[in-house]
Amino acid sequence: MADHVETQSVARGVAEVPPALIAETATTRTIFEAKIIDGHGIDGALKRQKRDENGGWSDLNGVNFRNADPDTVVSIPLKTSDVRKLYDLLSRLYAVQNKGVLPGSHDYVVAGKDEIIVTNENLAQVIQELIDENHSQKFWDTLVANQADLAMRLAESQIQRNRMRIIEQFEQDMQFYGDNEKHWQDFFGEHPWILQSAFAFTAFQLRGETYVGGKSCVGRNGQGGVATDFLFRDESTQSFAVVDIKTPDTELMAKRPYRGKDGTSGPNVVYPASGHLSGGVIQVRTQISEAIRSFEVVLHNSYPELNRVHPHGVLVAGNYDKLEEEQKRSFNHFRRGLFGLTVITFDELLGRLKQLYTFEEHEPPSAQLNKSSEDNPWAGPDEDSWASSL
Incomplete structure (x- = not known):
């Protein structure tokens, strides 16, 4: 499945991405804040946040390890599904990092090599490719199943266009096939x-x-x-x-x-x-x-x-x-x-x-x-x- 990665450059070769939600409860959540470093990799930090009285989120009090006891441990537990989210996020970030950091704001689409990415700009091209590759019947069946009214309007419109074309042919043939x-x-x-x-x-x-x-x-x-x-x-x-x-x-x-x-x-x-x-x-x-x-x-x-x-x-x-x-x-x-x-x-x-x-x-x-x-x-x-x- 295709996913989006938004980036905003903050320095030459460095871009920040919006915090990614890893886990959430009614009162707390865990996020991952990352930076993409061109030519090096990904910098990041896991943060545990608490919901405040206004419904917003604020970081929990951190631990100063310089003054902490030697046996101090800070643990942010993650479920298997949370670890998977973090893994998928890092995979997408590294995919963007491998392409290089561009200045300004950008919205990247990351997908598998066999996936088709559809945008407003390439929608018509994608539909045409589906038809050219003999997927027109499957495309039509899916449209009928999910958008029956739209499929009906398209079918009626196509019938109308075909009949108008045949009427034009009828008129022309009267001249060329009169007898x-x-x-x-x-x-x-x-x-x-x-x-x-x-x-x-x-x-x-x-x-x-x-x-x-x-x-x-x-x-x-x-x-x-x-x-x-x-x-x-x-x-x-x-x-x-x-x-x-x-x-x-x-x-x-x-x-x-x-x-x-x-x-x-x-x-x-x-x-x-x-x-x-x-x-x-x-x-x-x-x-x-x-x-x-x-x-x-x-x-x-x-x-x-x-x-x-x-x-x-x-x-x-x-x-x-x-x-x-x-x-x-x-x-x-x-x-x-x-x-x-x-x-x-x-x-x-x-x-x-x-x-x-x-x-x-x-x-x-x-x-x-x-x-x-x-x-x-x-x-x-x-x-x-x-x-x-x-």
């Missing part, structure tokens, strides 16, 4: 918490690519089978949910309007869904239908806790910000008319993540459409007029 479906399947498989944000309810991922119509639900076993990219469980209903992944570059709406002139605007301008979007919706519907039909022999066989009462589907595709304003209006009409199926774009999913994990004010790409009753026929005054016309 790479395999990349996004791998990316979401590695970070399943991202897809949880696509649901309006609490959902947990059960597995990645899941075969929903066959003998088992691991991979695409056999030709002609129906598989989904990700299988989730609705925590509230215990029903299954399927997620299908496209790419950020997936075309959402046709380039030419179905009704109205190209390049014009107004409520009479209508754009049809692209083949990729409508095909993706039908694909998810097919996955749900096949999962329900084969439920007892496939999903329920592998996940007995699941049911098929309220299945749900999610399609992640495209980039909302790349749509023209009239295309955005038609896109929202299209997806809001879907039942039990959510269509969310990559940039909308990114916006949700930023709101949840970066604590920044961030408006999702489609938020503007919810502010205008003209753009949203299911909100505000238009809702009454639409309902009354039925």
Whole structure:
């Protein structure tokens, strides 16, 4: 165990140390007063002191051996533990003396050669050395056992930093992997918490690519089978949910309007869904239908806790910000008319993540459409007029 030795130089090559307590009772104590003599060793004296009326300590009356009888003996008894204290103190003092006496006041730390001395100055370095020497798990276990609240705060902070880093990677990858479906399947498989944000309810991922119509639900076993990219469980209903992944570059709406002139605007301008979007919706519907039909022999066989009462589907595709304003209006009409199926774009999913994990004010790409009753026929005054016309 490391110990401190304080020194105060009183002359060239000579330093005093504070009195060291060797033994103590309610009324008396034994101390050792020492001086470190550079190049020579240790001078010292054992003293027996008595507690005075004010609670302080004063030396007991000494004996003048010049005038004392020849048979006079002065004894200061020490227990074995007291002798050990004196021995350890002398060992520390000699360790300091061997280094030389420095002028001024100093606080030395004396320890064994295998001990690590931690100070405010080297704390970060010591922790890093523990990690580098593969002691990180032991360090963490000790922290959890002794400072559970601190360990929890550190863990939460690390999770937050990691997720913010992944969100930044998500945003960058949208530029570099815009048409790479395999990349996004791998990316979401590695970070399943991202897809949880696509649901309006609490959902947990059960597995990645899941075969929903066959003998088992691991991979695409056999030709002609129906598989989904990700299988989730609705925590509230215990029903299954399927997620299908496209790419950020997936075309959402046709380039030419179905009704109205190209390049014009107004409520009479209508754009049809692209083949990729409508095909993706039908694909998810097919996955749900096949999962329900084969439920007892496939999903329920592998996940007995699941049911098929309220299945749900999610399609992640495209980039909302790349749509023209009239295309955005038609896109929202299209997806809001879907039942039990959510269509969310990559940039909308990114916006949700930023709101949840970066604590920044961030408006999702489609938020503007919810502010205008003209753009949203299911909100505000238009809702009454639409309902009354039925």
